[in-house]
Amino acid sequence: MLIRQGIDHCERWARQITPKTEGHLVNGRAGGQSRTKIWTDSPESSFCHGLSGLTALLVNNKEFFEKDRLASLSVQEILILAIDAKDHYTYKHSRRVASLSVALAECVGFHSQELEDLQLAALLHDVGKIxxxxxxxxxxxxxxRERGILEKHATMSSEIIDYFQCASEEIAQVVRHHHERIDGSGYPDQLESANIPLASRILAIADAWDAMTTNRPYRTANSKQEAARQLRAGKHAQFDDMLVxxxxVMMSSSLMVN
Known part of the structure; x- marks a missing residue:
């Protein structure tokens, strides 16, 4: 409950810990090391003030944990915990997307370290939605206007990963580009085709599949057959056709698509 309250008041904390200067001086602690970073007052980085304040409080104040053992959590685990506290659907979605992404990457031929990196990218790909x-x-x-706010989550997620140094730059880039489209009409950088990291192209398919096949408060899930049809329709435009x-084939062999 305390974590949820902290997330809900993230912006208020940010105002308290962020001086009103040309740049913003934000103190955070990650992996046992105190670090300081300057953030400009840009829309893309504004949320990082709030999350850095939240995470600094979580890491530096044991009263925010119900059990002492939680104080030893890694920053990665804290961020995943924060996702769950904010929106349980997003947390479960990220878990499923990680499983699907790794399965597809195994079919592509990723080696063990690449699979591990992709799994972490998938788990954190929506952390910016906090x-x-x-x-x-x-x-x-x-x-x-609301679409613009939502679309910032990919950039926010990569900035959070970069800020806390909880994953490599390559992982941050995979997260940043998971909403790019093959035809160049995606976001945030309008990358095209092979310019989109392969892991991002994999993540995009897994992300879309899970979004289409799960219930949301405002709509019921699509059937797997309908989701497969929509993936095929997105070939050459939204998704990598060979990966689709x-x-x-992978899903069909798993008896998940007839």
Whole structure:
């Protein structure tokens, strides 16, 4: 409950710990090491003030933990815990996406370290949604302003990973680009085709599949057959066509798609 309260008051904490200067001086602790970083007052980095304040409080104040053993959690684990506290659906979604991503990457031929990195990227790919208002995450129809807020989560997620140094730069980039599209119309950088990291292309398919096949408050889940149809329809535009074919073969062989 304390973690949830902390997340809900993230912006208020950020205002308290962030001086009103040209740059923002934010103190955080990660992996047992105190670090200081300057953030500019840009929209893309504004949420990082809040999350860094939240995580610093969680790590540096044991009263935020119900059990002493939680004080030894890694920053990665704290962020995953924060995702669960904010939105249990996103937490479960990230777990499922990680499983699907790793399975597809194994079919592609990723080696063990690449699989481990992709799994972590998938677990953290939506951590930036901690900064999105809960009511917005649950809305069926959103306007352009709200869409802009939601679309910042990929950049926010990669900035959080980079800030806390809880994963490699390569993992942060995989997370940053998981909403790019093959035709270059995605976000945040409008990358095209092979310019999108392979792991991001894998993650995009797993992410879309799980989003389509799970219930949300505003809609019921699509059937696996309908999800497969939508993946095929997105070939050459949204998704890597070869990866879509491989993914659907994989799912069919698992008796998950008829």
């Amino acid at each position: 900064g999105v208002p809960s009511e917005l995450l649950l809305k069926h129809k959103i306007d352009e 074919d491989l993914f659907l």
